[in-house]
Each structure stands twice: as structure tokens, then as C-alpha cells.
Amino acid sequence: MTEQALKIPPAFTAKGLTKVYGEGTAAVHALRGVDLTIPTGEFVVLLGPSGSGKSTLLNILGGLDRPSAGSAHFRDRDLSAMNDADLTRYRRDHVGFVFQFYNLMPSLNARENVELVTEIARDPMKASDALALVGLDRRETHFPSEMSGGEQQRVAIARAVAKRPTVLFCDEPTGALDSTTGRAVLKVLTDVNEQLGTTVIIVTHAAATAQLADRVIHFADGAIREVVLNDTKLRAEDIEW
Amino acid sequence: MVSPLNRKLIRDLARIKGQAAAIGLVIALGVMMLVMMTGLVNTLDETRRTYYDRYRLADVFTPVTRAPERMVDRLAALPGVAAVESRVAGAALIDMAKGELPVRARALSLPDFGTPRLNDIYLTAGRLPESGHSDEIVLLEGFAKARGLVPGYKITATMNGAKRQFRITGFAQSPEFLYSTAPGEIVPDDSRFAVFWMRRAALGAAYDMQGAFSETLIALTRGTNPQSVINAADQLLAPYGAAGAYGLIDLQSNRFVSEEIRGLQVTARSIPPIFLGVAAFLLYIVISRMVQAEREQIGLLKAFGYSSWEVSFHYLKLVLVIAVLGAIVGSVAGVAAGNSLAVLYQAYYKFPFLVFAVDPRSFVTGFATSILTASIGSLFVLRGVFRLTPAVAMRPPAPPDYSRAFDPAGAMKRWLDQPSRMVLRRLSRYPGRMLGGVIGIAAGLALSVATLTVMAGFGETIDLSFTVMDQSDMTVFFVSNQPPKALLELGRMPGVDHVEPIHVAPAVLRNGTYSYRGALEGRPEIPILNRVIGKDFEQIAMRREGLIISQSLADVLHVGPGDWIEADIRQGHRPVLRLPVIGTAQTLTGAPAFMEIGALTRALNEPQQVSGAYLTIDEDYTEQIFEQIKGMPWIAGASLKQDVRNALVEIMNTGPGSVRFVMLAVAAVITFGIVYNSARIAFAERARDLASLRVMGFTRSETSFVLLGELAVVTLAAIPLGALAGYGLTYLMVKGFSTDIYQIPAIYSPQSYGWGMIAVLMSAAVSGWLVKRDLDRIDLVAALKTRE
Incomplete structure (x- = not known):
């Protein structure tokens, strides 16, 4: 993957990325000048304690938030210069999100939740294919209230990947799940990465997840402490929780 | 030392201050109307009584x-x-x-x-x-x-x-x-x-x-x-x-005064409950939303050992604070408004003094009803508090269950995209909530429609009375009954075009125990200058064999065509006549009973006589005619139609009829309040879903559709219901506004419905715009981090 990354332009590059919340003495520096490159197609894990700035970075790269200073590029496009409509377009065309609390629409069943995205995407896969990818093809007509947490999260992943996103952002995707279910969800994410070539960026403080990653970025206090390239990727089934 | 729970209460109140203020205001308006109207009615009643007493009215x-x-x-x-x-x-x-x-x-x-x-x-x-x-x-x-x-x-x-x-x-x-x-x-x-x-x-x-x-x-x-x-x-x-x-x-x-005070009483009883009902509904929604959002905290409190009662009481207190503050503000404003209104009425009725008689019962009623309605609303919610176990409360809530819903959206799968389906499913899954919104908006519309119809009715009364019925220019009253040659004398005056006789015989009209002190009016067979019209505005001819009575008289005496009434004549030989009712007429002022003039004369067993006449005159001769009338000693007086018309308009606009303007303002405020609150609440409930849609790449307008689509459906569903309810409410309000002097017809006025609907749609549009503004500003990250 790394050699490939040298030939294909990186998915994200960030320079001096800074995010400050609030002002004056109450100001919180969530990001303090982060420089970073994320190659296309990698499985990246952002690790660090809470408040270290990893979610903030994910939100900026995902087009949900804007940096206070510095630049963040998706391919050759400057995210920090985009207006609201451009960011919406960017999220619509390129980005998939998976959250800790799934954020499914309770009023839509599994397939309809996926179709929510396929209806507006440029080149989506079929909703049933996306659900098959996460192993839920037999529960298509079930509503969120009828599914377990792991199943709901898999629907969320199916929804996120159904548009064939360039990049998939996951914020604590296994945070609310037990280890068995968590493994199953991570398996889906590695499958997506390998089969579809989607760049996957996961924010977590479950260190075990790092065993799946191509690249592990350690965060502390709003800055990158260390970037580790992982040469011995494990399969999701094999990781120690 | 303020207990931590009470401190939480204060901070919660501060957090929802906008909504709390809006609900408190609705309660305050209801209590204000109640205190104001009952205070006004009491003050007027008491003043009248004292005035009569002090000046020894017989x-x-x-x-x-x-x-x-x-x-x-x-x-x-x-x-x-x-x-x-x-x-x-x-x-x-x-x-x-x-x-x-x-x-x-x-x-x-x-x-x-x-x-x-x-x-x-x-x-x-x-x-x-x-x-x-x-x-x-x-x-x-x-x-x-x-x-x-x-x-x-x-x-x-x-x-x-x-x-x-x-x-x-x-x-x-x-x-x-x-x-x-x-x-x-x-x-x-x-x-x-x-x-x-x-x-x-x-x-x-x-x-x-x-x-x-x-x-x-x-x-x-x-x-x-x-x-x-x-x-x-x-x-x-x-x-x-x-x-x-x-x-x-x-x-x-x-x-007249009694009638008007009675009309005010009707208003005092019918309007405040509408306000308080709306307030209860809004409180219910807000509190249920809060309990939902605070399930974790509730679980925590229970885990610490607070009982369900204590926790419930905490939320109930929040409701009570809003209700009591609303009631206090309403009472104070009600007394002030009632007193200043009473001063206006003092001038209107020409009372030499006012006896302010604020009814303490109205405070008690105001407080009790506002607390009661607010509590009833929240009782349903507090049931939920009891059901929450600490453990359940500490877990994230299960998604609301849509699986068992009646699902029209699923049936129409082929034609609906997912956002439309979300709108439809929410409506079909929570029919109660939707119904609440529909009823609320419909109530506002009904109030607007009814008020507007009554307003139109006032105009209709004037128009019908003075253009359709009364086509004369002038009415002349004789000192005493005159032989028919008086008419010839009137007709001979230059400038007088037509003369139409009228013979008014004062009488007490009776049907069993029902009686009315009025008169029999003798009219020509086909009255031209002052017509008698039926329900559909068709002209009614007088007949010799019986009476045509006004609908208002028919109501007072509880009779209809085919019944007989007794007329105790109060002039001449004072005969007591038994006469059949052969028809009813639509009249908008007074409660007359008509009879063919010749037949009346024969029934009275008197020589032919007239007591007055309607004239049409040539405007250029007006002054001359006045001068001539002054020289006719048998003429007691005359009135110009235009003067009477102006006087009636004046009475309608300054007397109790003026309350209709206040009601219109109230209806507008209520309609907007309900629509806006429905939109706000829907937004609050769905902030997270909507943020998710934005994250997925839905544009602002696409996201707004999910929220505003619901508002649109609810509003559109409310319109026919509100129009129907308005039709019924019109009858009630018309009764309240009609007095002895004039009756307001319960007409069907398409414009009133049109304007009422436009007002509702405008409220919906403005509310939608206000909420959409907030939706556009929503902090995506924060909305997604918060657990439901």
C-alpha cells in the first residue's frame, strides 16, 4: 500500500491545522498545528485519549467543521476554503460517516436507511448489495428498533459505503458495542477497505483496533505525537480486544 | 440553602426560558381574559346595581x-x-x-x-x-x-x-x-x-x-x-x-344593558378555556421532551435513592412554576385591563361612578384551572418517569419503534423517496402527536374563522337592514294614531316620492309562560319601503290570516308557523287577541311581529289608523320637508335612515361589539403561537436526525423538507378541520354577540374562511422560516454527539 501511495496522490494533506474553540482565557486549543498526509486507500486509525484532538481532525477532514488556521486538502481541493454548499457537495459525493451512536433514522427500515443515501449519490451500489456487504441482507425490512446495537451499526456502515465513498470516517464505531459485535463491525470495515479500496479513517481509543491499521496516528494534547506504519496487519477475527 | 434539585430546576427553567415564556404567556393570556372579563362583568353589574339603588330606580x-x-x-x-x-x-x-x-x-x-x-x-x-x-x-x-x-x-x-x-x-x-x-x-x-x-x-x-x-x-x-x-x-x-x-x-x-352584560359573560366563559387548553397541550409536549432528554439524569437520581415521587415532583414543580407565574401575570394584567376597560364602559353607559368589583373567584378559578390544565398535561409524562428504572435510564434509549406502525408510506413505496417516507412514517407512527398539532392549529383557525365571520356578520346586519330591508329614506312617527288621510298629507309635501303606512300596536306577546313586551306591526300587503324578508332574503307578503314573526321572537316565545300566540294589546280597547303564526321572517334588529295592516285594524276593532310612515324623499327637498314636519303637530318626530345607520354602526363599534376586535387579535396570536410552537417542538425532537441528514450530504433545503414537510401536512390537515369547527364556533359566538338591539346572523362568509386559512398558512410559513433559520445554523458535530 505504501508504495502505491507514492504514485497516487494522497487522500488528505494537512498543514499547520489549528482549531481553537472559544476565545481569550476560555479558549480551548483542540488542534495545535497538525501536519499530516493520509495516502489514498489506507486503513488509518487515530488513537489517543479523549480531548487529544482526534475527533476534531476527523470532523475537519469530513467537512463537518472548519479549521481556525492552517489548511486541509482533500486531493487537490482546499477544504478550509469551501463554503457551506461546497462542503455539502463534498460530503454527498465523497464521504461516508459512521458514528458511535449509529444515527439511523428510526422511521426508516434498514434498506430505506441505505436508500436515503443511494437516492442522492452519483454512483451508488444497490441498497441490498450494501446490506449484503455487512451481512444484513436478510434483515432489510427491519426497523432500527428491531435490531441490536451491532446490527444497527452495520446498517450505518452499509449506509455509509453504499454511495461508494472515497473515504469513510468512523468516530468510535465500536464504542457502544461488546467485543464480539465490535469485531464483526471492524471486519466489515476492513472488508470495505480491501474490497472497495475506500480510504478508512477510524477515531478510537480502543488500542486493539490499531492492529488492523496500515497507519496508526497517535494524538496527544492537540498534536500528533507519533505516526506508526503497521507492517503486521491482523485480521479482525484475530485481534485481541 | 437551595437544594441541588431546586437549583437544577432553576437552571432548567433558565435553559428553556424562551419556550417557558411562550407557554407562560399563553396561560397568562387565558387567565387575563378570564380575570378581565369576569371583573368587567362584575364591575358593570355591581355598578349598575349600585347606581339603581342609590338613585332609587323604580x-x-x-x-x-x-x-x-x-x-x-x-x-x-x-x-x-x-x-x-x-x-x-x-x-x-x-x-x-x-x-x-x-x-x-x-x-x-x-x-x-x-x-x-x-x-x-x-x-x-x-x-x-x-x-x-x-x-x-x-x-x-x-x-x-x-x-x-x-x-x-x-x-x-x-x-x-x-x-x-x-x-x-x-x-x-x-x-x-x-x-x-x-x-x-x-x-x-x-x-x-x-x-x-x-x-x-x-x-x-x-x-x-x-x-x-x-x-x-x-x-x-x-x-x-x-x-x-x-x-x-x-x-x-x-x-x-x-x-x-x-x-x-x-x-x-x-x-339593553342587561343583554350586553350577558354577551360579555358568554365571552368570559368561552374564550379563556381555549387558551388554557392550548397551554396544557404545549406544556405536555415540552415536558415530555425534557423527560426524554433527561432520562439519564432521572436514572441517576433514582440510582442515588430518590423515589419516583420525588423525581416526578421535581418535573411537576417546573410545570407549576410556569403555570403559577403565568397565572400571576395574567391576574395582574387582567385586573389592570379589566379596570381600564370598565372605565371605557363607564363612559359608554354613562355611569356617574364605577364600583370596581373584582371577583376573587376569578383568581381562584384562574389559578386552579391553569395549574390543573398544566398538571394534567404533565401527568401523562410523569407516568414515564415512574416507568424508568435506573438501569434502563443509564443506557442509550432504544430507537423509537416504527415497526408496528400503520404504514401508508410502505404501501406507496414506489412513489416516495426516503425523506417523504420519513415524514409520512412519523405522522403515521405518532398519530396522537400529529393529532395534537392538527387540533391545536385547527382551534386557532376555528377561532379566526368564527371571529372573522362574526365581523362579517356585523357588516351583513348593517347591509341587510339598511339596503335590502329598509329602502326608505325617512321614518315619521305620529304623536298618536292618525286616520289614513295623514298619509295623503305627507304625500302632498313637495319632495316626497312614496309613503308607506305602518301601524304599531304595543302588545305583550305570550305563548304559555313565555312572553315578550313588543308590538304588532301592521304593514301593507306588499311592503316596499321597508321589506320583510325570509331566510333566503326573499320578500315576504303580509297575509290577512295571521302573523309573520321575526325569528328572534319565535325563539323567545318558542313558537313556529302553525302555533298560536296571544297578543295582549296595550292601547285602545286593549283587546287580547289569539293569532296564528303563519311564517317567520329574518330581522336583524328588534323582535317584531308583522300583520297585514287592514287585518290588524279589524282585529283591534278600531277605525282605520296609522301610527307612522316610511317615506322616500328627494334629497334636494330635505330641509323643506323638515320645516313642514315641524309645523305638523300630529307628528311626534322623524328619523333619517342614514342617521339610524350611523348610530347602529357606532353602537356596534364602541359597545360590547368592540370585543370582537380584541378577539380577532387574540385569535391571530393563538394561531401563530400554536403553529410556531409545533414547528419548534418538531425541530427540537428531530435535531439529531436532521443533523445526520446534513452530514450525509443532504442540502439545507432537502433537510428542511423533512422537518417542514411534517409541519405542512399537519397544517394542511388542520385546515378542513378548523374550517368545520369554525362553522360551529360561529353559532356560539353569534349568540354571544347578538343583543336585543341587533342580531348577528350566522352567515356563511367565504371570505372569512379564506382569510382564516391565509392567516394559518402565513403563520406556518413564518414559523417554518424561523425554524429553518435555526436548522441552517445547527451545529452538526454537537447535534451528533448528544445522545437522544
Whole structure:
């Protein structure tokens, strides 16, 4: 993957990325000048304690938030210069999100939740294919209230990947799940990465997840402490929780 | 030391202050209306009672043609009679400036010395006439003010055929003339009817009543039934041309005031509950939303050992604080508004003073109902608090269950995209919530529609009365019944185009125990100048075989076509007639009963007579006609249609009818309040879903659709329901607004519905825009981090 990354332009590059919340003495520096490159197609894990700035970075790269200073590029496009409509377009065309609390629409069943995205995407896969990818093809007509947490999260992943996103952002995707279910969800994410070539960026403080990653970025206090390239990727089934 | 829970309460209140204020305001408005209207009604009622008491208004009035003074003692000896006072009363015409109609007046005697024992007057300026000064009068203040007269002025009046000049020594108000209406007319008008008082000797001389009287006033002992005294007095005075004694209830001025106070009472009872109901509904939604959002905290409190009761009471307190604050604000505002309204009404009714009588019960009712309605709303929610176990509360909530919902969205799969499906599913999954919104908005619409219809009804009353029915220009009243040649004389005046006779025979109309003091009106077979119309505005011809009565009279007497009524005629030979009702007519003022004029004459067993006439005249001759009328001693007075019309409009706009303008404002506020709150609540409930959509790449407008689509469906569903409810509410409100003077028809006015709907749609559009603004500003990250 790394050699490939040298030939294909990186998915994200960030320079001096800074995010400050609030002002004056109450100001919180969530990001303090982060420089970073994320190659296309990698499985990246952002690790660090809470408040270290990893979610903030994910939100900026995902087009949900804007940096206070510095630049963040998706391919050759400057995210920090985009207006609201451009960011919406960017999220619509390129980005998939998976959250800790799934954020499914309770009023839509599994397939309809996926179709929510396929209806507006440029080149989506079929909703049933996306659900098959996460192993839920037999529960298509079930509503969120009828599914377990792991199943709901898999629907969320199916929804996120159904548009064939360039990049998939996951914020604590296994945070609310037990280890068995968590493994199953991570398996889906590695499958997506390998089969579809989607760049996957996961924010977590479950260190075990790092065993799946191509690249592990350690965060502390709003800055990158260390970037580790992982040469011995494990399969999701094999990781120690 | 404030307990932590109470501190939480205070901070929660601060957090939802906008919504709390909005709900508190609705409660305050309801309580304000309640306190204001009941306070106003009480104050007016109490003031009227005190005024009557203090100025010793009689309980029974006995008009006669001419009775000897000794009859006073006979009347005083009747059981139940506390006091009797005789007086001379006569009709007069006051000359106004040249080119103006003379004004009809009633001349009343004051005792030769001092003030009357009954029906005293309140001197507002100047002094009483001196005994022995036969040219001094005290004038009714209302008329004096309307005509810009001051004490010291001289006026000329025709009394008993003779022209005389008088000096005004002062102005007075009288409880007998809160409203002053010329005999034969229905609409009170200060400027077209005068009352003046003279010393008895002077007035007696003018009307040839030395040693005699033309009316007695009777005060009753407490607990006496007026009817027994009325009957006895009628019997005693029959030989002297008794026109029929009547009680205070039938005194025209008192009847109007009572009717109007009754109308205010209806409003006081019907409007506040609507407000309080809406407030309860809003509180329910807000509190249920809060309990949902705070399930973790509730679980935590329970885990610490707080009981369900304690936790429930904590949330109940929040509701109570809002309800009590609303009730306090409403009460204070209600008292203030009630008092200032009462001052307006004081001027309107010409009370010399006001007795503020705030009903403490209205505070109790206001507080109790606002607390009760607010609590009922939240009780349903608190059930939920009880059900939460600490463990459940500490887990994230399960997604709301849509699986068992009746699912029209699933059935229409092919035609719907996912956002439309979300809108539909939410509506079909939470029909109660949707219904609540629908009912709320429908209530607002109904209120608007009904108020607007009533407004249109006021206009309709004016139009129908003065363009469709009354096509004359002028009405002439005779001093006494005249032979038909009087009509010829009127017709001969240059400028008079048509003359149409009317014969009014005062009568008490009865059906069993129901009775109404009114008159039989004899009209030509086909009245042209003042038409009688049916329900569908078709002209009704008079028939010889029976009566055509107004619908309002039919309602009072509980009769319809085919029934018979008894007419106790109060003039001439005073026959008692039994007459069949052969039809009903639509009338908008008064409660008349019509009969063909010749048939009426025959029934009365009298020579042919008329008591007045409708005229159409050539405008250019108006002044000339006025001058000629002044020279006809048998004419008691005349009125121009235009003046009557103006007077009626004035009464409708300044009296209790003016409440309709307040109601319209209230309806608009309520409609907007409900629509806006529904939108706000829907937004609050779905912030996270909507943020998710934005994250997935839905644009702002696409996301708004999910939220506003729901509002649109609810609003559209509410419109037919509201229109229907408005139709029903119109009937209730029309009853409240109709008085003895005028009836407001419950018309179907398409414009009112149109405007009501436009108001609702506008409210929805503005609310939608306000909420969309917030939606556009939503912090995506924060919305997603918060757990439901």
C-alpha cells in the first residue's frame, strides 16, 4: 500500500491545522498545528485519549467543521476554503460517516436507511448489495428498533459505503458495542477497505483496533505525537480486544 | 440553602426560558381574559346595581293616559309596594338649527320641591330648575354633549302642540336612561333623542295634568314578585287608559344593558378555556421532551435513592412554576385591563361612578384551572418517569419503534423517496402527536374563522337592514294614531316620492309562560319601503290570516308557523287577541311581529289608523320637508335612515361589539403561537436526525423538507378541520354577540374562511422560516454527539 501511495496522490494533506474553540482565557486549543498526509486507500486509525484532538481532525477532514488556521486538502481541493454548499457537495459525493451512536433514522427500515443515501449519490451500489456487504441482507425490512446495537451499526456502515465513498470516517464505531459485535463491525470495515479500496479513517481509543491499521496516528494534547506504519496487519477475527 | 434539585430546576427553567415564556404567556393570556372579563362583568353589574339603588330606580312603571293623583294612595296600599311616586311624562319635539330634523324628547316631571323619591337624577352640571320657574329645564347629559349644548343655553320645544322656550339650568344623568332610545325606534342614539326634567307644576300645566299624573313609579318591598303588583296596578288603573305596567326588566335601557352584560359573560366563559387548553397541550409536549432528554439524569437520581415521587415532583414543580407565574401575570394584567376597560364602559353607559368589583373567584378559578390544565398535561409524562428504572435510564434509549406502525408510506413505496417516507412514517407512527398539532392549529383557525365571520356578520346586519330591508329614506312617527288621510298629507309635501303606512300596536306577546313586551306591526300587503324578508332574503307578503314573526321572537316565545300566540294589546280597547303564526321572517334588529295592516285594524276593532310612515324623499327637498314636519303637530318626530345607520354602526363599534376586535387579535396570536410552537417542538425532537441528514450530504433545503414537510401536512390537515369547527364556533359566538338591539346572523362568509386559512398558512410559513433559520445554523458535530 505504501508504495502505491507514492504514485497516487494522497487522500488528505494537512498543514499547520489549528482549531481553537472559544476565545481569550476560555479558549480551548483542540488542534495545535497538525501536519499530516493520509495516502489514498489506507486503513488509518487515530488513537489517543479523549480531548487529544482526534475527533476534531476527523470532523475537519469530513467537512463537518472548519479549521481556525492552517489548511486541509482533500486531493487537490482546499477544504478550509469551501463554503457551506461546497462542503455539502463534498460530503454527498465523497464521504461516508459512521458514528458511535449509529444515527439511523428510526422511521426508516434498514434498506430505506441505505436508500436515503443511494437516492442522492452519483454512483451508488444497490441498497441490498450494501446490506449484503455487512451481512444484513436478510434483515432489510427491519426497523432500527428491531435490531441490536451491532446490527444497527452495520446498517450505518452499509449506509455509509453504499454511495461508494472515497473515504469513510468512523468516530468510535465500536464504542457502544461488546467485543464480539465490535469485531464483526471492524471486519466489515476492513472488508470495505480491501474490497472497495475506500480510504478508512477510524477515531478510537480502543488500542486493539490499531492492529488492523496500515497507519496508526497517535494524538496527544492537540498534536500528533507519533505516526506508526503497521507492517503486521491482523485480521479482525484475530485481534485481541 | 437551595437544594441541588431546586437549583437544577432553576437552571432548567433558565435553559428553556424562551419556550417557558411562550407557554407562560399563553396561560397568562387565558387567565387575563378570564380575570378581565369576569371583573368587567362584575364591575358593570355591581355598578349598575349600585347606581339603581342609590338613585332609587323604580321596580315597576305604570304609564297611563291621565289618572287622578288620589290613585297614588290606592297603589301605595297594594301589598308589596314600598313607595309610589307619580309623575307627568310627555312627548316633546326640540327644535334644532334650521334645516335639521326636530329631535324627539321625553319631558319628565320633578316634584315641585326637592328631588324625586324614585328615579332620582344625578346632576352633572348646573342646578335643578327652581320651583315656580316654569321655563327652566334640566337636560339629559348625553344629548347635551352630543349636541354641544351648555347650561344657560335656551332651546325651543313643542309640547302638546304649543311652542315654548326653555332655559337649560343643568345636565343630569339618570339610571333610567343609560341608553336613550326614541319611542318606536330600536337603535339608541344620544343625538337624536332627548330627555328633560321640569318641575311638576310647570310640566303639569303644559300637558294639562293638574291634579293628575301620566305615570307612576313603584318601588317594591324585598322579595315581592313584580308581576303581582303589575297585574294589580293594571287593574286599578284600567279606567284611566293604562298602557300596561311593566317591570324593571322590561325598561328598555335596562334591557339593553342587561343583554350586553350577558354577551360579555358568554365571552368570559368561552374564550379563556381555549387558551388554557392550548397551554396544557404545549406544556405536555415540552415536558415530555425534557423527560426524554433527561432520562439519564432521572436514572441517576433514582440510582442515588430518590423515589419516583420525588423525581416526578421535581418535573411537576417546573410545570407549576410556569403555570403559577403565568397565572400571576395574567391576574395582574387582567385586573389592570379589566379596570381600564370598565372605565371605557363607564363612559359608554354613562355611569356617574364605577364600583370596581373584582371577583376573587376569578383568581381562584384562574389559578386552579391553569395549574390543573398544566398538571394534567404533565401527568401523562410523569407516568414515564415512574416507568424508568435506573438501569434502563443509564443506557442509550432504544430507537423509537416504527415497526408496528400503520404504514401508508410502505404501501406507496414506489412513489416516495426516503425523506417523504420519513415524514409520512412519523405522522403515521405518532398519530396522537400529529393529532395534537392538527387540533391545536385547527382551534386557532376555528377561532379566526368564527371571529372573522362574526365581523362579517356585523357588516351583513348593517347591509341587510339598511339596503335590502329598509329602502326608505325617512321614518315619521305620529304623536298618536292618525286616520289614513295623514298619509295623503305627507304625500302632498313637495319632495316626497312614496309613503308607506305602518301601524304599531304595543302588545305583550305570550305563548304559555313565555312572553315578550313588543308590538304588532301592521304593514301593507306588499311592503316596499321597508321589506320583510325570509331566510333566503326573499320578500315576504303580509297575509290577512295571521302573523309573520321575526325569528328572534319565535325563539323567545318558542313558537313556529302553525302555533298560536296571544297578543295582549296595550292601547285602545286593549283587546287580547289569539293569532296564528303563519311564517317567520329574518330581522336583524328588534323582535317584531308583522300583520297585514287592514287585518290588524279589524282585529283591534278600531277605525282605520296609522301610527307612522316610511317615506322616500328627494334629497334636494330635505330641509323643506323638515320645516313642514315641524309645523305638523300630529307628528311626534322623524328619523333619517342614514342617521339610524350611523348610530347602529357606532353602537356596534364602541359597545360590547368592540370585543370582537380584541378577539380577532387574540385569535391571530393563538394561531401563530400554536403553529410556531409545533414547528419548534418538531425541530427540537428531530435535531439529531436532521443533523445526520446534513452530514450525509443532504442540502439545507432537502433537510428542511423533512422537518417542514411534517409541519405542512399537519397544517394542511388542520385546515378542513378548523374550517368545520369554525362553522360551529360561529353559532356560539353569534349568540354571544347578538343583543336585543341587533342580531348577528350566522352567515356563511367565504371570505372569512379564506382569510382564516391565509392567516394559518402565513403563520406556518413564518414559523417554518424561523425554524429553518435555526436548522441552517445547527451545529452538526454537537447535534451528533448528544445522545437522544
